Amino acid sequence: MKIDIILAGVGGQGILSIAAVIGEAALNQGLFMKQSEVHGMSQRGGDVQSNLRISDQAIYSDLIPTGKADLVLALEPMEALRYLSFLSVDGWLVSNSVPYVNIPNYPEEEKLQESISGFQRKVILDVDSIAREAGSVRAANMVLLGAASPFLQLDYSGLEQAVRHIFGRKGETVVELNLKALSMGKAIAEQVLKP
Amino acid sequence: MNKLLLLGDEAVAQAALDAGISGVYAYPGTPSTEITEYIQSSDKAQKENIHRAWSANEKTAMEAAMGMSFAGKRSMVCMKHVGVNVAADPFMNSAISGIVGGLVFVAADDPSMHSSQNEQDSRFYGRFAMIPVLEPSNQQEAYDMAYQAFELSEKLGFPVMLRITTRLAHSRSGVIRREERAQNELHFSDDPRQFVLLPVNARQRYKRLLAAQQDMQAISEASSFNTFLPGKDMSKGIIACGIAYNYLMENFQDGCPYPVLKIGQYPLPKEAVAQLLESCDQLVVLEEGYPLVEEMIGGLLNVGNKVTGRLSGILPRDGELNPDIVAAAFGLKTTKLYEKPEVVMPRPPALCQGCGHRDMYDALNAAIADYGERAKVFGDIGCYTLGYLPPFRALHACLDMGASITMAKGAADAGLEYAVAVIGDSTFTHSGMTSLLDAVYENTPITVIISDNEVAAMTGGQDSPGSGRLEAICAGLGVEPEHIRSLLPLKKNHDEMVRVIKEEINYPGVSVIIPRRACIHTLKRKKTASNEN
Structure with a gap:
């Protein structure tokens, strides 16, 4: 088993909390993992990415080679497209649909949609709205993770367990909110995957 | 023991705590900051009152670490590569005086300048000061090398440099710890002249540093951090330093057909390099940073261009390595199915709204x-x-x-x-x-x-x-x-x-x-x- 994931977003959006849940679930299943992060200057509103690699064999490179990623998981649609060249033949794109506009030359929505719609294997969803429905916009990351869960080759219960552990110190209400957000994201992906 | 999921930086910090440091001294700088932060948030450091406050700059950090070593205790000093320039005066002289308590000098380089104004390679400083340099390829090695570096430092009587780069510093993986060792007791050098670098003393100390080069060389030759992996195809011999080894093996998942010398400790193991050079048609040097090893082996003239790497042009002269760049150096094809769409604009960092x-x-x-x-x-x-x-x-x-x-x-x-x-x-x-x-x-x-x-x-x-x-x-x-x-x-x-x-x-x-x-x-x-x- 081997899965290579590129997590993408804008500095401050919190892609690392998604990586933390996946990472913990993977370690609990006794898998190897490597996860490289971006710290420093780019975190100030720039594009950030994390390479997350999970395998039942030892992993060499901290970075995923071009054309080898199984999944690009993005909190922002233009950031999702930035890493398209890393996707493999069977790779999936799972992304938030809502742009984060903090640059003057951000592309027009229409052109962005056009670019995304040209790609077949994808789950695009408005994670903020769904998180609000689940109870709070703060659970948006878990909606995205839920939408990615069918592609992760990890037990869904393992992801739930990691959510419980990571959010546990914030109390049961926060845990339940995040679990609900996770399952709502998962439901949307399953809808897309239906034959 | 359970695996801890640690950043490379955190692995270095955990190793220092387990090796019994009495203090860490540092000025924050990407990609080195998380080493000191990990120690600052550790229960052990609080309980044992291990020194962990930030220093005003890298020079004061290095000098304080030398003071702790003077008093017989183990200390670690951490900085980003350009911080080494600031600390260069005490750093160079620490090799002349030598140490008492083990002193590990961590230099975190930033090839590709993710968060820096240059991409200087700290291995040059290690060579300049004539002290051993350790260079890990993964988080477990970062832990093991940091842990052993204190022993090595005390055994030789000199500081030891641990050189890491951004990618390792800021990547997480499972790490297995070793046995915890108690801190040293307060004790001083037997030689009252050791730390007084008046010319009359310094000349003696320098001779001692020169004489120790033989020991450092012998230790490197036998080091388990320098390993040889045999290969059948002798058309190429590969020297892979530090993290470059990972990018090589990523491209040869089922085993590298060429013989590989994996380098994790300097001075370079001369005998192993010589054997590889003689037995292969061409040498490929993979190193993160400047072409230090390539230039050392090839020399000024590199007759016959037998030694190749960043300098010869099979790899880019600047920037960080990655699996794709190393694949290209071996003529391996990468599969790129999709191009980045033209609508994607650069998103540079910016001052926060409200700052x-x-x-x-x-x-x-x-x-x-x-x-x-x-x-x-x-x-x-x-x-x-x-x-x-x-x-x-x-x-x-x-x-x-x-x-x-x-x-x-x-x-x-x-x-x-x-x-x-x-x-x-x-x-x-x-x-x-x-x-x-x-x-x-x-x-x-x-x-x-x-x-x-x-x-x-x-x-x-x-x-x-x-x-x-x-x-x-x-x-x-x-x-x-x-x-x-x-x-x-x-x-x-x-x-x-x-x-x-x-x-x-x-x-x-x-x-x-x-x-x-x-x-x-x-x-x-x-x-x-x-x-x-």
Whole structure:
């Protein structure tokens, strides 16, 4: 088993909390993992990415080679497209649909949609709205993770367990909110995957 | 023992704690910051009162670490690569004096300049000082090497450098710990001359360093961190240093067909290199950073171009390595199915919305708008360096920590009418104070803006040792009290700020303006932390 994931977003959006849940679930299943992060200057509103690699064999490179990623998981649609060249033949794109506009030359929505719609294997969803429905916009990351869960080759219960552990110190209400957000994201992906 | 999921930086920190350090000394700098932060948040460090406060700069950090070693205890000193330049004086001399308590010097290099102004390779410093350098390829090795480096340092009587790079520093993986070792007892050198580097003593100490080179070489030859992996295809022999080994093996998942010498400890193991060179048609050197090893083996002339790498051109001369670059060096094809669509725009970092630096730059730009080429603004290292970018376009220089003030001074000496320096609070106490003293000494007409957000913000909000005493420091250095002006950088104070800046840049002497407002990120984090507790 081997899965290579590129997590993408804008500095401050919190892609690392998604990586933390996946990472913990993977370690609990006794898998190897490597996860490289971006710290420093780019975190100030720039594009950030994390390479997350999970395998039942030892992993060499901290970075995923071009054309080898199984999944690009993005909190922002233009950031999702930035890493398209890393996707493999069977790779999936799972992304938030809502742009984060903090640059003057951000592309027009229409052109962005056009670019995304040209790609077949994808789950695009408005994670903020769904998180609000689940109870709070703060659970948006878990909606995205839920939408990615069918592609992760990890037990869904393992992801739930990691959510419980990571959010546990914030109390049961926060845990339940995040679990609900996770399952709502998962439901949307399953809808897309239906034959 | 259970695996811990650690960043490379954290693995180094955990190893130091397990190896029984009595103190870590450091100034924050990407990608080294998380080493010290990990120790600061460790229960063990608190319980045993292991020294872990930030130092004013890398030089003071290195000197304090030497003091701890003088007193017989183990110490670690950590910095980013350009910090090694700041610490270079005590660093070079630490190899002359040698150590008593084990001293590990961690240099975190930043190839590709993710967060730096150059990509210098600290292995050169290790070679320059003639001390052993360890270079891990993964998080477990980072742990093991840091742990063993203290023993090696005490065995040899010299500091040992641990060199890591951004990718390893900021990547997480499982790490297995070793046995915890107690701290050293306070004890001193048997030789009263050891740390007194008067020429008469220093000449003796230097001879001792030269004599020790043989031991260091012998230890490297036998080191388990330098390993040979046989291969059948002798058309190429590969030398893979540190993390470069990972990118090689990523491309040869089922085993590398060529013989590989994996390097993790310097000086280079001469015998193993010679054997590989003789048995193969061509040598491929994979190293993260400058072509140090390639140049050492190939020499000046590299007759027959037998040694290849970054210098020969099979790999790029600059920037970080990755699996694709290494694949190309072996003629392996990568599969790229999709191109990045043209709609994707670059998204450079920017000053946060609501940041006080923004208000400072708006006011500064307005204050000097009329002066055109007669005004230049000298920047410094920190978040506020982003003032160079649109919409501010406020900076004309940024060289190194503290250079804003001294470059402004030099330009004023040359005849520039309005020389303005912009420096952060932490950078000012790191290296700006002596610069200011130079200006005060000659009463050079410069205006220094210390944009104070009360933390080292770019690296994540570490304490700034000058917090709460910047005015006192400037007055103490001799700046006239009426030309030390404190401001609150807010939109509503824009007009007042413009007026004050105009007044001070027209004063023909040294003035200091201190716009002060806490970093909004640090405030937010503190609020979250207090809500959770």
